[in-house]
Amino acid sequence: MSPETRTAHPLYIARIRPVTVDAVTITFDDPDRVIGGSAGWYVIVRVMVEGEEHRRAFSLSSTPELAQPPAITVKRHPGGLVSRHLVERAREGDVVEVEPAVAGGFDVGISTGRRRTLYAFAAGSGIAPVVSIIRGVLALEEGSVVHLLYGNRTSGDSIFAGELATLASDHPGRLRVSRLFSGRGERIDHRAVDRFLTSRPPTTADVWYLVCGPPGMNRTVEARLRSLGTPDDRLLVERYQPPHRDGAPTPYDGALVRLEDHDHEGTAAAGDVLLDALGGPSSPLYYACRSGVCGTCRALLVTGDVDPGVPFALSEAEQGAGVVLTCVARPLSAEVVLRSLPD
Numbered sequence: 225m226s227p228e229t230r231t232a233h234p235l236y237i238a239r240i241r242p243v244t245v246d247a248v249t250i251t252f253d254d255p256d257r258v259i260g261g262s263a264g265w266y267v268i269v270r271v272m273v274e275g276e277e278h279r280r281a282f283s284l285s286s287t288p289e290l291a292q293p294p295a296i297t298v299k300r301h302p303g304g305l306v307s308r309h310l311v312e313r314a315r316e317g318d319v320v321e322v323e324p325a326v327a328g329g330f331d332v333g334i335s336t337g338r339r340r341t342l343y344a345f346a347a348g349s350g351i352a353p354v355v356s357i358i359r360g361v362l363a364l365e366e367g368s369v370v371h372l373l374y375g376n377r378t379s380g381d382s383i384f385a386g387e388l389a390t391l392a393s394d395h396p397g398r399l400r401v402s403r404l405f406s407g408r409g410e411r412i413d414h415r416a417v418d419r420f421l422t423s424r425p426p427t428t429a430d431v432w433y434l435v436c437g438p439p440g441m442n443r444t445v446e447a448r449l450r451s452l453g454t455p456d457d458r459l460l461v462e463r464y465q466p467p468h469r470d471g472a473p474t475p476y477d478g479a480l481v482r483l484e485d486h487d488h489e490g491t492a493a494a495g496d497v498l499l500d501a502l503g504g505p506s507s508p509l510y511y512a513c514r515s516g517v518c519g520t521c522r523a524l525l526v527t528g529d530v531d532p533g534v535p536f537a538l539s540e541a542e543q544g545a546g547v548v549l550t551c552v553a554r555p556l557s558a559e560v561v562l563r564s565l566p567d
């Protein structure tokens with residue numbers, strides 16, 4: 225995928241609202257409705273930091289089905305260049321380049337005719353796409369019920385806690401929120417999942433499960449739900465950080481990485497992913513999240529050997545066909561030849 229194949233729209237920041245001490249919700253002015261999308265979709269935001277363009281994927285925290293203007297909720301991460309820029313330096317009236325919303329794997333298909341029970345497990349900023357869906361389900365699916373297990377370090381870290389309380393009181397019996405605080409030693413682990421599900425039996429035949437949090441929580445909850453027999457099409461897991469991997473092979477320092485269809489090449493410094501070796505922002509490859517999540521940086525491995533990292537966005541079939549995510553894959557051989565893939 226080439227950078228020029230994606231269009232970004234310059235949108236004014238209409239509003240910046242602090243939601244915790246280190247997180248803000250940024251609402252964009254989108255009079256022509258160019259962003260679109262549905263609850264649970266994400267957008268790619270292009271931000272200039274110190275003269276260089278950086279792209280990141282953010283879940284919509286707004287609910288397009290309710291005609292809300294597009295909004296993202298950004299939590300400042302200590303090493304996060306873009307998140308720190310948006311939380312600390314962005315101002316209302318600034319213009320930011322935003323691409324139209326993209327469907328990931330976190331779309332429940334909100335529709336007025338549906339009647340279902342949704343169990344949602346969220347922690348930290350993972351609440352953003354979950355609250356987007358909860359708002360839409362409560363407003364538009366009158367027969368549906370949502371149970372949310374929401375984890376944070378402390379109550380002061382809890383994004384959307386106030387809105388969730390309001391939604392629960394505005395929709396009696398249709399939203400129940402249980403809170404856990406890791407600062408008190410509470411965790412969303414197997415036992416917490418079991419207690420949560422047992423105490424809230426489903427009230428419909430159609431039951432859905434949503435999971436969005438840090439990698440460890442996602443893994444734990446997904447494994448438990450799968451062991452309980454949850455069908456694939458009812459279990460949606462949204463990932464926004466790659467997990468740490470122990471025992472990864474040592475990358476080849478100084479490998480030549482070539483993108484053959486663009487006649488472009490670069491050299492990998494120690495620990496570089498393929499995308500960095502190709503020049504990062506100046507690479508002909510398009511990219512966004514740099515976390516193996518959005519799938520935009522995919523390329524075909526033509527020759528050479530790579531450590532694929534954790535390519536969340538690739539299916540097993542794609543991995544078997546030699547597709548790699550250049551933002552997480554690292555070279556293991558002296559030369560790696562890639563070919564870009566169509567959108």
Ligand code: FES
Binds near residue numbers: 514520
């Ligand atoms: S940039 Fe998102 S998967 Fe590589």
